[in-house]
Amino acid sequence: MSDHSKAGLTKRLKNRFWSLFPHHAIAPFRFELRLLKVRRRASLVRRRYRGARGLLVNLGAGPHGRPGWVNVDISRERGVNCVYDLRRDLPFEDGAVAGLFCEHVLEHLHRSEEAPRFLRECFRVLEPGGVFRVIVPDGGRYLRAYSQEGWAALDALRGTDAEHRDPxxxxxxxxxxxxxxxxxxxxxxxxxxxxxxxxIADLREAGFDRVIEQSFGVGQDARLLLDRPSRAAESLYVEALKTAARPNFSTT
Ligand SMILES: C[S@@+](CC[C@H](N)C(=O)[O-])C[C@H]1O[C@@H](n2cnc3c(N)ncnc32)[C@H](O)[C@@H]1O
Incomplete structure (x- = not known):
């Protein structure tokens, strides 16, 4: 078979494949395949933090990792010094972490299969008295803005311009x-x-007994105020404190 007809056959097979498996169905599978390498190295990462105490950890840091912090992400971005899949048990020992920061990451985890385990792990690794600062897009604020007349409230949250272009x-x-x-x-x-x-209910369910809503730049541990100003308008800021007391597993 000539190179030309081989290329034609490959193209037809590819088209056939994509017509059977649409991109939106395949994308999560590809994501998991890409992660196999990261997951294989999980035990090495755990070994690195064996015996470590008093850590400050930025979960899903992306390119915004800070010096002196453990900056965790699945992508090897600039500043990431711990390439790890947050859907696995965290690579830190019980009570090894002095503070946890997590901005615009939790919403990427599956609500029933992944997020509860992740939140329980955050509780486990925090030292008593440690704070978990969690920031997500504020779904409630978006719904309130949507129900207002016109675009002004939504544009203000997202930072969209007069023609509603998304920055x-x-x-x-x-x-x-x-x-x-x-x-x-x-x-x-x-x-x-x-x-x-x-x-707040999910964090209580994970074991945290003192959970409060905060706001941009305000919190119980000044070291954890890494909030990005560009996300302030649309974000929900919540802090969960791990007290020394026994966890309260009530959902109220
Ligand atoms: C929207 S970005 C937020 C990055 C940064 N925290 C910020 O505020 O700009 C979400 C980040 O979470 C990371 N992420 C998503 N799922 C993850 C997982 N399972 N394990 C580790 N990191 C994950 C992504 O790679 C990405 O860097």
Whole structure:
């Protein structure tokens, strides 16, 4: 077979494959395949932190890792010094972490299969008296803005311009519902939209007995105030404190 007809056959097979398995169905599978290498190295990462205490950990840091912190992410971004899948048990010993920071990451974890385990792990690794600062897009605030007349409230949250162009994605929204879906779904990357009540309930369920809503730049541990100003308008800020007391597993 000539190179030309081989290339034609490959193209036809590819087209056939993509018609059987649409991109939106395959994308999560590809993501998991890409992660196999990261997951294989998990035990090495755990070994690195054996015996470590008093750590400050940025979970899902992306390119915003800080010196002196353990900056965890599945992507090997600049500043990431711990490449690890947060859906596995965290690579730190019980009570080894002095403070946890997690900005715009929790919504990427599956609400029932992944997020509860992740939150329980955060509770486990924190030292008594340690704070977990969690920041997510504020689903409640977006719904309130959506139900107001006109675009002003939504544009103010997202930072979209007069033509509703999104500074984060380069997309342009024709309708308010398109914008809300971008926040809640982000092309399938976002698994859940939280409001304060739900996030607080989930953190209590994970074992934290003192959970409060905070605001941008305000918190119980000054070291954890890494909040990015560009996310302030649209974000929900919650802090969960691990007291020395026995965890309270009530859901109220
Ligand atoms: C929207 S970005 C937020 C990055 C940074 N925290 C910020 O505020 O700009 C979400 C980050 O979570 C990371 N992430 C998503 N799922 C993850 C997982 N299972 N394990 C580790 N990191 C994950 C992504 O790679 C990405 O860097």
């Amino acid at each position: 984060w994605s380069d997309g342009r929204y024709r309708t308010k519902m398109e914008l809300v879906n971008e926040i809640f779904r982000q092309n399938g990357e976002h698994q859940y939209a939280y409001d304060a009540e739900t996030l």
